[in-house]
Amino acid sequence: MNNSALDLHGIKHDQVARTVENFVLLNQDQIPLEIICGNSQRMIDLVISVLDRIGCENYERIDYGTIMIRKL
Numbered sequence: 001m002n003n004s005a006l007d008l009h010g011i012k013h014d015q016v017a018r019t020v021e022n023f024v025l026l027n028q029d030q031i032p033l034e035i036i037c038g039n040s041q042r043m044i045d046l047v048i049s050v051l052d053r054i055g056c057e058n059y060e061r062i063d064y065g066t067i068m069i070r071k072l
Contacts, residue, residue: 005034008043016046021054024069033069040065 006023008016020035027033037043047067051059058071 004030004032005036007036008047009036009038013042013046016043017050020047020050024051024054024056024072028072031069031071035067035069036065037067038065 004027006020008019011019023035024033035047037047044061044065044067048059051067051069054072056069056072059067059069062068
């Protein structure tokens with residue numbers, strides 16, 4: 001996996017906010033960024049909550065468990 005993708009499989013829900021925020025902010029120069037959430041709606045909701053909180057302007061769900069960030 002390259003630096004522009006984050007796979008959240010194995011990450012606990014209480015670690016998602018910090019993990020996603022760090023990934024997005026540290027890799028913002030490599031957009032588009034891909035976040036693989038898996039099939040958990042709770043995980044998807046947590047990721048979207050973080051993206052909204054940090055002011056991510058453009059992201060989309062490209063598959064059920066994958067979110068692609070196009071612009072911060």
